[in-house]
Amino acid sequence: MNTQERKNKLIELSKEIVQGNQIALAKAITLIENEPELVFELEREYQDRLRTTNSHIVGFTGSPGAGKSTLTDAYVSRLRKDNKKVGIIAVDPSSPFTGGALLGDRIRMKRHFTDDGVFIRSMGSRGNVGGLNDSIFGVVTLFKLYGFDYIIIETVGAGQSEIDIVYVADTVVLVLSPGGGDEIQLMKAGIMEIADIFVINKSDMEGADLLKINLETTLSFSDVQKPIVMCVATSGKGVEELYSEIEKHKVYLNDSGEIRKREERRKKKHAETILSKRVQKILSDGVPENTNVSEMVEYVLSKFCKTRDFEIG
Amino acid sequence: MDQKIRVLIAKPGLDGHDRGAKVVARGLRDAGMEVIYTGLRQTPEEIVKAAMQEDVDIIGLSILSGAHMSVCKKVLELMDKYNFHVPIFVGGIIPADDADELLKMGIKAVFGPGTPISEVVNKIKEVLEQGVKMQ
Numbered sequence: 001m002n003t004q005e006r007k008n009k010l011i012e013l014s015k016e017i018v019q020g021n022q023i024a025l026a027k028a029i030t031l032i033e034n035e036p037e038l039v040f041e042l043e044r045e046y047q048d049r050l051r052t053t054n055s056h057i058v059g060f061t062g063s064p065g066a067g068k069s070t071l072t073d074a075y076v077s078r079l080r081k082d083n084k085k086v087g088i089i090a091v092d093p094s095s096p097f098t099g100g101a102l103l104g105d106r107i108r109m110k111r112h113f114t115d116d117g118v119f120i121r122s123m124g125s126r127g128n129v130g131g132l133n134d135s136i137f138g139v140v141t142l143f144k145l146y147g148f149d150y151i152i153i154e155t156v157g158a159g160q161s162e163i164d165i166v167y168v169a170d171t172v173v174l175v176l177s178p179g180g181g182d183e184i185q186l187m188k189a190g191i192m193e194i195a196d197i198f199v200i201n202k203s204d205m206e207g208a209d210l211l212k213i214n215l216e217t218t219l220s221f222s223d224v225q226k227p228i229v230m231c232v233a234t235s236g237k238g239v240e241e242l243y244s245e246i247e248k249h250k251v252y253l254n255d256s257g258e259i260r261k262r263e264e265r266r267k268k269k270h271a272e273t274i275l276s277k278r279v280q281k282i283l284s285d286g287v288p289e290n291t292n293v294s295e296m297v298e299y300v301l302s303k304f305c306k307t308r309d310f311e312i313g
Numbered sequence: 314m315d316q317k318i319r320v321l322i323a324k325p326g327l328d329g330h331d332r333g334a335k336v337v338a339r340g341l342r343d344a345g346m347e348v349i350y351t352g353l354r355q356t357p358e359e360i361v362k363a364a365m366q367e368d369v370d371i372i373g374l375s376i377l378s379g380a381h382m383s384v385c386k387k388v389l390e391l392m393d394k395y396n397f398h399v400p401i402f403v404g405g406i407i408p409a410d411d412a413d414e415l416l417k418m419g420i421k422a423v424f425g426p427g428t429p430i431s432e433v434v435n436k437i438k439e440v441l442e443q444g445v446k447m448q
Binding site: 023027030033035094095098101103110113124 | 344363
């Protein structure tokens with residue numbers, strides 16, 4: 001298939017997606033994952049529908065093994081009680097050497113496998129270092145088109161600076177667990193700043209209360225009071241409270257108009273991701289050898305714009 | 314285009330021996346594939362639904378319980394039911410006669426203990442290149 005054929009294929013699939021066909025959705029995701037710019041077709045075709053769909057996007061991030069998948073699983077069960085349709089994107093890291101990936105987030109979500117109201121898709125990060133995958137924006141668009149009430153994105157196990165989730169999600173939940181270091185770790189910039197809601201998971205383990213005190217102290221320096229929820233994801237403890245905090249945040253976003261700002265932020269980042277991919281492609285397609293960096297930059301720009309005249313030498 | 318081979322590795326049935334499935338999953342990862350591992354004790358329904366949502370190119374079933382005939386039959390039936398068809402390979406303790414039967418049923422390959430990972434990788438690539446993936 002060439003690009004035009006793939007565009008046609010996507011439009012064809014999209015007609016089945018709006019009818020609720022999950023196989024079509026799955027196949028469309030593959031197309032967009034392999035070629036993120038295909039999403040432009042959907043933007044054009046379904047402008048109004050996409051604008052009026054109010055899927056709430058919740059991001060779960062945190063260090064590896066903190067319990068993101070298990071907590072996602074428990075939260076989804078809560079949403080299903082209200083019969084909400086849920087789409088999940090779970091990202092795990094791709095190998096920088098082979099490009100392969102072991103995607104294991106599904107293991108924690110088994111009880112939803114045969115529930116038609118839940119759609120789970122695993123993705124490799126494919127070179128993205130922000131904790132997501134470059135095609136995530138396109139996949140979110142597809143999920144909106146399908147009409148999920150909630151879209152849940154689980155990042156790769158994130159350390160301190162994998163913060164791309166803030167550009168995608170409406171509500172960011174940071175999952176912490178005891179044993180992650182002292183209060184200095186909590187004071188550092190980066191991931192600690194992007195959370196709308198903090199979860200201390202495995203709160204039945206030693207050190208959970210101390211973590212809570214340290215976190216409260218750290219957060220007391222800021223003007224906005226962000227909630228801290230104590231959870232045990234495996235037993236479901238605290239999940240109801242997490243659910244209601246997310247609902248509260250959703251109301252706040254809508255009432256304050258912040259939701260529009262986040263939408264704009266998401267679009268800008270989407271454009272940025274696509275632009276930088278294009279630049280990367282020019283570079284990897286090959287630039288003239290034995291040039292210095294400034295010439296290389298000008299060369300790429302000239303290729304990029306095509307209107308510029310620039311010659312090496 | 315940045316296309317990857319996507320594989321679902323699943324363990325249907327009740328036996329708890331997942332070492333083989335994990336070794337294969339890891340080996341395919343190292344061969345540059347995206348491997349979705351769903352863990353122990355999956356029903357055929359769960360496996361087919363997962364494969365549909367993940368839009369995998371091929372499914373690998375690890376079976377050591379002796380239930381391979383009935384499990385594979387059920388998985389193939391469900392694929393017909395949902396009109397979702399991708400090739401399947403099986404690994405585990407499979408008697409030679411049963412292996413022949415499985416291949417006749419439409420399973421693409423059967424691997425026994427001690428199979429080198431490279432053999433599995435090559436077979437997957439061969440099956441996919443033959444364009445067996447039906448749309």
